[in-house]
Amino acid sequence: xxxxxxxxxxxxxxxxxxxxxxxxxxxxxxxxxxxxxxxxxxxxxxxxxxxxxxxxxxxxxxxxxxxxxxxxxxxx
Amino acid sequence: xxxxxxxxxxxxxxxxxxxxxxxxxxxxxxxxxxxxxxxxxxxxxxxxxxxxxxxxxxxxxxxxxxxxxxxxxxxxxxxxxxxxxxxxxxxxxxxxxxxxxxxxxxxxxxxxxxxxxxxxxxxxxxxxxxxxxxxxxxxxxxxxxxxxxxxxxxxxxxxxxxxxxxxxxxxxxxxxxxxxxxxxxxxxxxxxxxxxxxxxxxxxxxxxxxxxxxxxxxxxxxxxxxxxxxxxxxxxxxxxxxxxxxxxxxxxxxxxxxxxxxxxxxxxxxxxxxxxxxxxxxxxxxxxxxxxxxxxxxxxxxxxxxxxxxxxxxxxxxxxxxxxxxxxxxxxxxxxxxxxxxxxxxxxxxxxxxxxxxxxxxxxxxxxxxxxxxxxxxxxxxxx
Numbered sequence: 001x002x003x004x005x006x007x008x009x010x011x012x013x014x015x016x017x018x019x020x021x022x023x024x025x026x027x028x029x030x031x032x033x034x035x036x037x038x039x040x041x042x043x044x045x046x047x048x049x050x051x052x053x054x055x056x057x058x059x060x061x062x063x064x065x066x067x068x069x070x071x072x073x074x075x076x
Numbered sequence: 077x078x079x080x081x082x083x084x085x086x087x088x089x090x091x092x093x094x095x096x097x098x099x100x101x102x103x104x105x106x107x108x109x110x111x112x113x114x115x116x117x118x119x120x121x122x123x124x125x126x127x128x129x130x131x132x133x134x135x136x137x138x139x140x141x142x143x144x145x146x147x148x149x150x151x152x153x154x155x156x157x158x159x160x161x162x163x164x165x166x167x168x169x170x171x172x173x174x175x176x177x178x179x180x181x182x183x184x185x186x187x188x189x190x191x192x193x194x195x196x197x198x199x200x201x202x203x204x205x206x207x208x209x210x211x212x213x214x215x216x217x218x219x220x221x222x223x224x225x226x227x228x229x230x231x232x233x234x235x236x237x238x239x240x241x242x243x244x245x246x247x248x249x250x251x252x253x254x255x256x257x258x259x260x261x262x263x264x265x266x267x268x269x270x271x272x273x274x275x276x277x278x279x280x281x282x283x284x285x286x287x288x289x290x291x292x293x294x295x296x297x298x299x300x301x302x303x304x305x306x307x308x309x310x311x312x313x314x315x316x317x318x319x320x321x322x323x324x325x326x327x328x329x330x331x332x333x334x335x336x337x338x339x340x341x342x343x344x345x346x347x348x349x350x351x352x353x354x355x356x357x358x359x360x361x362x363x364x365x366x367x368x369x370x371x372x373x374x375x376x377x378x379x380x381x382x383x384x385x386x387x388x389x390x391x392x393x394x395x396x397x398x399x400x401x402x403x404x405x406x407x408x409x410x411x412x413x414x415x416x417x418x419x420x421x422x423x424x425x426x427x428x429x430x431x432x433x434x435x436x437x438x439x440x441x442x443x444x445x446x447x448x449x450x451x452x453x454x455x456x457x458x459x460x
Contacts, residue, residue, distance in 0.1 A: 030427075033339070034354055035378045035414065038362035046367075053206035054359035055199070055234070 001048070001076075005069050008043045012036045022065040032063075040068070050075045077121055079228050080269070080313045088120060093320050100251040106322045107219060107242050113321075114224040121188070121228075128187035135170060135190065139197045140217050142166055143204070147212050150204050160205045167197050175395050189228040191392060193221055195352055200235050202356055209236065216242055223323065225314040229307075231328040231348040241323045254319040261316030269309025276302035292449070292458065300448035304332065307346070332444075336437050337417075338409045341444055349389070358385040375418055379411035386410065398453045405450055409443055 009018045013031040018024070026032035032040070038054065040062075045051050050072055062068050077084040092113045099106055122129040146163040153159065170185050171194040177184030200217075203209045220238045221227070246254065280298035283291050311328035318325030328348050335341035342350045361381045364370075371377040383404065390403020417423050426432040449455050 034358060035362060035374070035381075038359045039366060039374060041359070042363050042366045051206075053203070053208060054363070055203060055355040056206060056208045 001072065002069055004047055005044075005072065006065060008040065008047065009065055009068070012039050012043070018065055022069075024065070025063050026065070027059055027063050037062075044068075044072060048072055048076060079117075079121060079224070080265075080310055085117075085121070088117065089317065092117065093317070096321055097255060100246065100255065100320075100322060101248055103245060103248055103251070105245050107216075110321045110323070111215070111219040111222070114219065114222040114227070117224045118222055118227060131185055131187040132189065135185075135187070135193065136218065136221050139167060139193075140212075140214060140221070143197060143200050143212055143217065144214070146201055147204050147209070150207075155205065155207070160201070163201050164198060167201055168194055170194070175391070179395050192226070192228065192230050192232060195232045195349075196221060196235065199352070199356065203236070223318070223325075225317040225321070225323075226325055229310060229314075230346075231311055231314060231325050232352050233323075233325055233348070237326070238323065244322065246322055251322065254322060254324070258316040258319030261312045261319065263316075265309045265312030265314075265316060267309070268305045268312060273302050273305035273309060276305060292454070295454060296445045296449035296452070299452045299454075300445050303448060303451075304329070333441065334437070335440050335444070336433055337440055338406070338413050338443060341440060342406075342410070345444075353385055353389055357388060358382070361385065375415060378414050382410035382414065383407035393451075396453075398450060398456050401456070402447060402451045405447055409447075 006019055009026070010016050013026065013036065015031060018026070018031065024031075037059070041052050041054060052071065052075065057071065062071050077088075079085060096106055096109055096113070099109055118132070119129060122132065142163065146159075149156075149159055149163075171190055174183065174185050174190055177186075200209060200212070204212075216239065217235070219242065220233070220235055223233070223238070226233060276298045280295060280302050283295040283298055286292070286294070308329040315325045315327060326348050328346055330344045330347060332341055332345040335344055358381050361384055362377060365377045365381065366374060371380065384407070386403045386405075386407030387400070388403070389406075390400045393399040393402070417427075427436075
């Protein structure tokens with residue numbers, strides 16, 4: 001699952017730096033924005049069948065690879 | 077008497093906050109007193125226009141009934157998108173009717189706060205559909221909708237966030253911290269609204285007589301700064317009053333005039349509105365368009381998403397040409413910025429450099445001020 005999430009992030013952020021530090025703040029680093037975040041939620045839904053509505057999570061709850069993985073884990 | 081507008085209001089506010097502070101210091105729940113105070117102050121503000129008071133009461137009761145009915149259907153039948161769309165339509169119907177009647181110089185079902193109340197109700201419908209809201213209490217929703225500091229002009233709070241503060245009983249030291257922060261915000265808000273906005277308003281009026289190009293530029297700047305200090309001041313007072321009632325109403329402005337690009341600007345200007353649009357319109361439009369593959373590339377989708385998003389925001393301000401143009405203008409700026417930032421090698425290479433950020437900031441400010449100029453209505457007036 002982690003590997004799939006990193007694949008998704010690498011594609012959306014267009015940068016493999018996401019694999020190097022899983023605690024990096026993706027919004028701070030300009031790797032993720034509102035658009036990327038919407039893509040991420042769609043990809044999570046299509047890949048894992050887990051629906052996360054955009055208003056349910058705060059950006060600060062899903063701003064690193066590790067937090068995204070954790071958010072998927074508690075919903076699966 | 078108007079909300080945060082005159083001495084009468086502040087007199088009643090002061091009087092009304094004393095029992096709240098006493099309850100807070102005694103570590104008692106503030107929720108029922110807050111609801112009482114909201115009902116009393118809303119009634120007092122609208123007492124000279126009983127028809128508005130009647131419409132507001134009718135609206136709030138009817139909308140809570142609609143929300144409760146939708147929750148029931150959602151529980152019984154699950155995520156049915158046609159029921160969901162029907163209920164979203166039903167909740168925005170009074171606002172749409174009101175805005176359309178405005179086209180004919182009428183104010184059908186018009187009352188103070190209809191625009192802002194509608195956001196808070198639609199949010200509940202959407203989140204019930206999402207499966208995030210599972211129960212709706214009548215008294216709590218009434219308190220959420222009528223919460224007097226933000227009833228007429230925001231900030232636009234969210235029901236789940238409000239719920240956390242509604243059920244919370246603050247410890248004495250936590251509450252005293254809130255009171256301190258709240259008082260600071262109220263005082264700062266007063267300086268903004270009554271001193272700074274007043275000054276810029278005066279300069280704006282004197283610039284309004286000029287027809288020279290520099291008078292128009294001066295007007296645009298004074299109009300923008302007047303609007304900022306007026307609205308940010310109001311928001312600060314509303315947030316501060318919320319704190320004193322134990323409700324941490326979200327902030328509405330975060331130094332908008334240091335924005336480094338237009339996307340940054342909308343993260344700092346009228347934040348609760350733009351984030352509402354981001355979460356409930358832009359993100360959902362993007363997610364649907366990606367799933368249904370409406371556009372060849374996601375970048376095209378994003379550009380259309382920004383345009384749609386800001387067009388709706390323009391219409392929400394009012395169905396006048398200036399507001400709609402203002403929406404399209406910002407939609408175009410956002411879409412252009414998005415495409416530029418994704419495609420331009422120049423941007424990627426230099427975005428972290430100081431000189432680039434200063435130039436970017438300067439251009440952003442001019443674009444923002446021109447936006448205010450459109451918003452003020454003078455742009456169309458000048459074209460004629």
